[in-house]
Amino acid sequence: MEFESGAIPLADLDGPFDLQATLESGQSYLWDRADGRMYESMDVHGGDAWYETVVPPIAGVSDDRVVVRVRQTDGRLEWEATADAVPILTHLLRLDDDLTAILDATPDDPLLERAYDAYEGMRLVRDPPFACLVSFICSAQMRVSRIHGMQMRLAREYGDAVTVAGETYRAFPTPDQLAARTESELRDQSLGYRAPYVRRTAEMVADGEAHPTEALELPYEEARESLKRFVGVGDKVADCVLLFSLGFLEAVPLDTWIQTAIADHYPECDAGTYAETSRAIRDRLGGDYAGYAQTYVFYYLRAGGE
DNA sequence: CGCCAGGCTAGCG
């Protein structure tokens, strides 16, 4: 198999774009940097590194598995892929979002202003649902770089190999492929106590008992409850899947960094329970696009901002 | 060595 190639002029987008900030901000753990320097430079933007991933079929976008490589350079998004990557990248990197309009709809707020300014052009992602679900089950009490390493390892150990232009890429394992592993095998891949969560969740999807995309039909808070059926998925992980895969841009994952931000900047939003605090901070961060604000704040604080 | 990392589950009151 060989690559075809092309480029997307970034001037065509509504608003700015930053590939490095988008892929290294801890939203998606499914891309890898070809130079092996993922997460080594959170403070540097506009790098021109190549990123690569194997994309499963996406309903309404692409029928086949596609290997995609992409880099940002000279105001363009250059790509190499085993099919036309334009619709795929548009989907995965939310190139169809009007970031200017989203910024305009964001409330005036010192912290948000600093965060949006620091990582101008960062977009949310639309990860494939099953892989996103597994990624964030693995994310519990884990550093960003290790979450990424775990997903790369799962792909290397259990995913299908796809060879293109002499290089071998590994697809993220399917639900069947993960459900076929034992808990102890997954523990051996350094999943720790998350191993049974991943296995049982994969089994639920493989058996048709539940699928993460069922949440798409539901209003936001019911969608969150729907995802919590999966083992290893609580409120926070459910919000991550809703935001980074299923397009619920109002979802605000209440992780440790946002809890800190609430304590330091929005103490009136601490309403006790997750659900109530979630509503309060969602309103405070602008409602419909509150998840965008959350992700900027997360990255900004984690990189050392205040 | 101790502490912490994009939390969750099970079991208690």
Add this chain to the structure above:
DNA sequence: CGCTAGCATGGC
């Protein structure tokens, strides 16, 4: 309901 002990692993 709300609350919390226990949970794996690796980097600093």
